Amino acid sequence: MKTTLPLAKHLPNVSRLAFGCMGLGGSWDNAPVDAEHLRQANEAVDAALEIGINFFDHADIYTRGKAEQVFGQILEQRPTLREAIYLQSKCAIRFADAHNPQRYDFSKHWILQSVDNSLKRLNTEYLDVLLLHRPDPLADPEEVAEAFEQLHSSGKVRHFGVSNMHIHQLQWLQHHLDMPLVANQIEISLLRHDWLDQGVLAGTPQSQHVGFVPGTIEHCQQHGIQLQSWGSLCQGLLSGRDVQDQPDTVKQTAAKVTVLAEHYDVSREAIVLAFLTRHPAGIQPVIGTTHTSRILACGDLEKVTLSREHWYELYLAARGRALP
Structure with a gap:
């Protein structure tokens, strides 16, 4: 079963996987980017390209801007690369400083300033996709719409989306926009399975313990919004990391992943990702490892499509309890 990515409507031939660049650029401080950071970034990008990834996911805050900076150095060294890939970045998270608290900022001024700074760091004239990183309770949707229109008309951003939003926030924002939201990046994985539980447990007493807002997955499917999954590799817990101190559900799921990897003759990482791509929503996993x-x-x-039975075996192992 191969599901077409909704994002392919806007970005032709976009890759099934996205490479998350959060780990590039070194530490989350003001230490400068050095030659070792550039070497690591080049190796990671080359590995991603080798397996067919052409979609690279950034955020203005990743390693406090250094992830974009080191990627921009790669583009400067390899000028033909830019037109062979798609670049996505995010804005709206602002760190605490000496005078201000941590906050989210959907103001027109901050969105425009953030994009200009990202373009400068990335050494590019445009972003293929800009996401609003986390919902801002003080957002004025008409102001967001003005910022998006200015960025689009100037050629600085071609498409827009969001991150970490549920169905009602998506509908609220889209109502004020003249352009479609093309992506919603949220934390969904085999271990973080509330996104599945909210549907499976509908109408049962257990549903009150599910934190995922019902209808979000279906809304994105219905309206062609690309679901992107961050945390999709489960921080390596299912593909080789020591799980001795983890809950039994993690141990059982890791064991099941290993068995299925041997059955399909693929890596454990592939099984963890195949759980997501087997879903008909056309999920685009974002892989964040730099190894x-x-x-x-x-x-x-690309070598595996899980059977329905194997998919449910993984889901049940991760749930640690029977279906209702």
């Missing part, structure tokens, strides 16, 4: 061996292991995804 080249793990990046390359993700390439095995």
Whole structure:
């Protein structure tokens, strides 16, 4: 079963996987980018390209701007690369400083300033996709619409989306926009399975313990909004990381992943990702590892489509309890 990515309507031939660049650029402080950071970034990008990834996901805050900066250095060294890939970045999270608290900022001024800074760091004239990183309770949707229109008309951003939003926030924002929201990046994975539980447990007393807002997945499917999954590799817990101190559900799921990896003759990373891509929503997993061996292991995804029975075996292991 191969599901077409909704994003392909806007970005032709976009890759099934996205490479998340949060780990590039070194530490989350003001230490400068150095030659070792550039070497690591080049190796990670090359590994991603080798397995067919052409979609690279950034945010203005990743390693406090250094992830974009080091990627911009790569583009400067390899000028033909820019037109061969798609670049996505995010804005709206602002860190606490000496005078201000941590906050989210959907103001027109901050969105425009953030994009200009990202373009400068990335050494590019445009973003293929801009996402609003986390919902701002003080957002004025008409102001957001003005910022988006200015960025689009100037050629600085081609498409827009959001991150970490549920169905009602998506509908609220889209109502004020003249352009479609093309993506919603949220934390969904085999271990973080509330996104599945909210549907499976509908109408049962257990549903009150599910934190995922019902209808979000279906809304994105209905309106062609690309679901992107961050945390999709479960921080390595199912593909080799020591799970001795983890809950039994994690241990059982890791064991099941290993068995299925042997059955399909693929990497454990591929099984973890295949759980997401088997879903008919056309989920685009974002892989955040910078280890080249793990990046390359993700390439095995193209070799496997989980059977319905194997998909449910994984889901049940992760749930740690029977279905209702």
